[in-house]
Amino acid sequence: MKFIAFNVREDEEKYFAQWEKETGNEVLRLPDMLDMSSVKKIEGFDGVLALQTGTYPDEMFTEFKKFGVKVFSIRNVGVDNINLEAAKKNGVVVTNVPAYSPNAIAEFSVTQLMQLLRNTTIFRNKVAKQDFRWAPYVGKELRSLTVGVVGTGRIGRAAIDIYRGFGAKVIAYDLYPNPELKKQGIYVDSYDELFSQADVITLHMPATPNDYHLISTENLNKMKDGSYIINTARGALVDTKALITALKSGKLAGAALDTYENESDIFNHDLSNQEIKDETFKELLSLDNVLVTPHVAFYTETAVKNMVLIALNSAKSVCEDGTASTVVK
Numbered sequence: 001m002k003f004i005a006f007n008v009r010e011d012e013e014k015y016f017a018q019w020e021k022e023t024g025n026e027v028l029r030l031p032d033m034l035d036m037s038s039v040k041k042i043e044g045f046d047g048v049l050a051l052q053t054g055t056y057p058d059e060m061f062t063e064f065k066k067f068g069v070k071v072f073s074i075r076n077v078g079v080d081n082i083n084l085e086a087a088k089k090n091g092v093v094v095t096n097v098p099a100y101s102p103n104a105i106a107e108f109s110v111t112q113l114m115q116l117l118r119n120t121t122i123f124r125n126k127v128a129k130q131d132f133r134w135a136p137y138v139g140k141e142l143r144s145l146t147v148g149v150v151g152t153g154r155i156g157r158a159a160i161d162i163y164r165g166f167g168a169k170v171i172a173y174d175l176y177p178n179p180e181l182k183k184q185g186i187y188v189d190s191y192d193e194l195f196s197q198a199d200v201i202t203l204h205m206p207a208t209p210n211d212y213h214l215i216s217t218e219n220l221n222k223m224k225d226g227s228y229i230i231n232t233a234r235g236a237l238v239d240t241k242a243l244i245t246a247l248k249s250g251k252l253a254g255a256a257l258d259t260y261e262n263e264s265d266i267f268n269h270d271l272s273n274q275e276i277k278d279e280t281f282k283e284l285l286s287l288d289n290v291l292v293t294p295h296v297a298f299y300t301e302t303a304v305k306n307m308v309l310i311a312l313n314s315a316k317s318v319c320e321d322g323t324a325s326t327v328v329k
Contacts, residue, residue: 002025
């Protein structure tokens, strides 16, 4: 079988080569984005691999059908930017990688919170100016805080284990509670309860229309003064302008964002010699109580390997058997 993979990074290359050698199948690797200008390159291939971060209009799946491509394998979890009905209409099976490394994202989210609690950005800036005074930036201990976890899937559960290891009190909200966690009594019944009780809100959930801008002015106002927001999930969950207002007013003590609602033209691009045109993002970067990272929470050796191999095996399974355990329905 022949597959074509788009958005291939150097760190993924060895895993593609490993899979080719082990299975005897061929994978053409391209650094290009998959879009309407590059979609013609899929002609002659059995399946297509790409990243969730691309833009996939409905008419792209018409091109898939035209070229006889039956499977579109995403090397990420999220498929919220893919019209699954359009894919189905054109006979295209969509697969994803439901869990490439929950620990990678959970560990990163806790690491970011710890930096906020100990004011590391502020002290780093002070030290760079040779100002070695401590006050007034006293830190907080995680064991003294209540952490509200939104979403208790694989990543959320891994985060809960880590927070408990630090001695924090954990509460959680999920539309579909985990039976084991439910027995432990950590769930609250509503967002209102979660926002009002937690010192920290950490997001580990997909983006759906119902949860667009979950972190809004209304919900931020329900939170304790001096609380924290951690988002390693989806940018659309946070109303950035509302967040900035809360950070500037002191309502929030800090925020760590590994995703941003308008990140596609910013993250994973070298803009070092360019003017960033997004004024909201520029304002976010100017705040010393904010940690911004370019969607790297997942980015570990374990996760990259799993993303490549699971996506390839899913595409192979669909071509051979018509389905895979990772088919998105």
